Amino acid sequence: MLLYFRTGVRRVWLLPTLFQAIKGRSRKFYCSMAEAAPSYEDIQKISDFLLTKTKHRPKIAVICGSGLGGLADIVEDQNAIDYKEIPNFPRSTVPGHKGRMVFGLLAGKTVVCMQGRFHPYEGYPLWKVALPVRVFKLMGIETLFVTNAAGALNSSFNVGDIMLMKDHISMPGLAGDNALKGHNEDRFGPRFPAVSDAYNSELRQLARDIGKELGFESFMQEGVYVQVGGPSYETIAECKLLRMLGGDAVGMSTVPEVIAARHCGIRVFGMSLVTNMVVMDYDAKGTVNHEEVLETGKRRAQDMQKLVSKMIAQLPGQ
Numbered sequence: 001m002l003l004y005f006r007t008g009v010r011r012v013w014l015l016p017t018l019f020q021a022i023k024g025r026s027r028k029f030y031c032s033m034a035e036a037a038p039s040y041e042d043i044q045k046i047s048d049f050l051l052t053k054t055k056h057r058p059k060i061a062v063i064c065g066s067g068l069g070g071l072a073d074i075v076e077d078q079n080a081i082d083y084k085e086i087p088n089f090p091r092s093t094v095p096g097h098k099g100r101m102v103f104g105l106l107a108g109k110t111v112v113c114m115q116g117r118f119h120p121y122e123g124y125p126l127w128k129v130a131l132p133v134r135v136f137k138l139m140g141i142e143t144l145f146v147t148n149a150a151g152a153l154n155s156s157f158n159v160g161d162i163m164l165m166k167d168h169i170s171m172p173g174l175a176g177d178n179a180l181k182g183h184n185e186d187r188f189g190p191r192f193p194a195v196s197d198a199y200n201s202e203l204r205q206l207a208r209d210i211g212k213e214l215g216f217e218s219f220m221q222e223g224v225y226v227q228v229g230g231p232s233y234e235t236i237a238e239c240k241l242l243r244m245l246g247g248d249a250v251g252m253s254t255v256p257e258v259i260a261a262r263h264c265g266i267r268v269f270g271m272s273l274v275t276n277m278v279v280m281d282y283d284a285k286g287t288v289n290h291e292e293v294l295e296t297g298k299r300r301a302q303d304m305q306k307l308v309s310k311m312i313a314q315l316p317g318q
């Protein structure tokens with residue numbers, strides 16, 4: 001058996017060389033499969049970069065869901081930064097998500113809006129989906145508004161309803177995937193954070209009060225959001241299961257951002273726009289599609305904007 005070969009006067013031993021080659025390749029393969037989450041210092045760099053691009057110093061952040069990015073368009077005195085200009089930041093790939101960070105004034109308060117978020121089904125690990133929230137934390141954000149488009153599991157809901165999120169069920173979370181999985185960065189928060197109070201009850205009360213003032217009562221709901229992986233919509237059997245589990249609406253986002261926010265002490269208000277009723281009946285005609293989701297978003301966009309703007313106007317001390 002050939003144990004070595006010669007290059008000039010040198011002997012090159014075969015087995016150690018082969019072993020090194022396999023080790024190098026497998027590390028490369030592993031790294032490309034499981035990209036490491038950025039360090040606290042790397043996230044600080046992203047935050048510092050953004051702050052060099054704007055004079056605004058927001059304490060309120062808004063993440064706009066599918067078709068709901070119009071809110072960022074009404075931000076005044078704005079500085080918009082494309083995600084592709086931000087070093088080490090993901091890109092938005094979903095129609096209805098522009099992919100810009102918009103700083104400016106909303107209802108007289110300084111805000112930053114994400115016009116486009118990241119979803120796990122785009123191929124991003126959950127830590128990356130939640131990365132903007134940690135960037136927000138290091139920028140000084142104290143309150144996060146998250147919005148999303150969702151399908152109604154609760155048959156008493158209607159298309160166009162606004163659901164205040166009072167809780168969530170994370171299907172990826174229950175299956176072992178979580179935005180906080182992996183090394184815990186103690187400077188953000190504890191290894192085992194509680195999320196039973198994830199959705200701030202005072203902000204929900206404020207939303208209810210303002211909804212009443214605006215005459216939105218007939219289309220305002222409160223309920224439990226179920227996060228699924230997507231991108232395929234749910235089967236009929238899956239919808240029945242999610243309803244049995246206690247879900248009122250189902251979507252493909254939001255929970256990773258909320259968990260990362262609560263981990264680092266940011267308070268959260270969450271709101272779903274019911275863009276479609278899920279299909280629960282084998283005799284039903286028609287299926288869900290993203291165009292319908294965007295269309296409903298457009299129709300209810302103004303009302304969602306009014307609600308969020310009035311809430312922001314009334315946030316004490318921000």
Ligand SMILES: O=P(O)(O)O[C@@H]1C[C@H](O)[C@@H](CO)O1
Nearest residue numbers: 065066148149252253290293
């Ligand atoms: O970003 P959100 O959660 O609003 O987007 C929803 C979920 C999917 O991305 C898409 C499905 O139509 O809309």
